[in-house]
Amino acid sequence: MPEGDTVWQTARRLHAALAGRTLTRSDLRVPRFATADLTGREVLDVTPRGKHLLTRIEGGLTLHSHLRMDGAWRVYAAGERWRGGPTHQIRAILGNAESTAVGYRLPVLELLRTQDEQNVIGHLGPDLLGSDWDxxxxxxxxxxxxxxxxxxxxxxxxxxxxxxxxxxxxxxxxxxxxxxxxxxxxxxxxxxxxxxxxxxxxxxxxxxxxxxxxxxxxxxxxxxxxxxxxxxxxxxxxxxxxxxxxxxxxxxxxxxxxxxxxxxxxxxxxxxxx
Missing domain, CATH: 1.10.8.50 (Helicase, Ruva Protein; domain 3)
Structure with missing residues (x-):
């Protein structure tokens, strides 16, 4: 299972590839959010919280994911071959003109209002790598x-x-x-x-x-x-x-x-x- 340092590294890679750029591709491959279209929206930041990942998107939305045992996010340059696993394991795709982030085997993937983030992370104790460390x-x-x-x-x-x-x-x-x-x-x-x-x-x-x-x-x-x-x-x-x-x-x-x-x-x- 990925630990806090691994999730922190993942958030940093996603932030570098997505933050400040407009999404040109959006595909959430979970039934509840399969029709959600995030294209045309800017990614504001990607923040780790313990073992959770919060991808905040223009318009007051947050894509919440958790890697649990074997989930992973991979970042690829435009045109680069995806090598994170078979296509049927892909749960999310977020892309812009330069990079594409692909989420594999994500057991938790949900789109929520940013103002409701505490509903999914409010139970957590102090984050060892967070600004709230106490x-x-x-x-x-x-x-x-x-x-x-x-x-x-x-x-x-x-x-x-x-x-x-x-x-x-x-x-x-x-x-x-x-x-x-x-x-x-x-x-x-x-x-x-x-x-x-x-x-x-x-x-x-x-x-x-x-x-x-x-x-x-x-x-x-x-x-x-x-x-x-x-x-x-x-x-x-x-x-x-x-x-x-x-x-x-x-x-x-x-x-x-x-x-x-x-x-x-x-x-x-x-x-x-x-």
Missing amino acids: PGAAVRNLLADPARPLGEALLDQRNLAGIGNVYKSELAFLARVTPWLPVGDLPSGIPERLVATAHRLLEANKDTFDRRTTPPARGTAQRPTDQRLYVYGRAGHPCLRCGTAIRRAGQDDRVTYWCPGCQTGPTPRPATDG
Whole structure:
């Protein structure tokens, strides 16, 4: 699932290609909005909000999309071949004289009045990459339900917006606790540190496609690709800190990763190493 930094990058590409230009092509391939015609209208801006994308269009309209598991927006130059997937997976096309943005496999696509945006994003907590970022509010939100496991609390976009499964696993590792530890049992100061680390990591990765949570290896510019994350996707591999085999298990219908040697707290059974 795309995380906040990926959505931020997508918004930046769409904004650069569409904002300030008049649409010459508009095709929304979802039944409810299939007859909507946005041609002749100027795109005002494309703004990310957590994992949501808001494409604001002249006339008080907003095209709201969400990528969820495998949705994607691709931008192509005029005349360039589209390579984002088969034609039947296209859900939206927005084009101007220079560029065309094509939305593939978008599970959420709706056209609404800009004044009604809060109906689809008003539930979100502080945006880790937004102008409204408020670490104090994020900490309070995380701790509001003390019995809730940390991993679930981090993924809840009502607490803070932008964390997905990758950052959930990495943040728990960096805090040295398991994702199943109730947030009320976090040691003093850890919630504040978690929130600050989440903000730092997303800020550091929003301008790169090679997401990394580990520091560069000594004497080299960067670590190998399989060592750019501490635990996510590394089940069975040795922990980069202690050498213990990384483990994985399901949590709230998603897979999570942790190091039994570095992280303390409850763990599920069974768990796997590969």
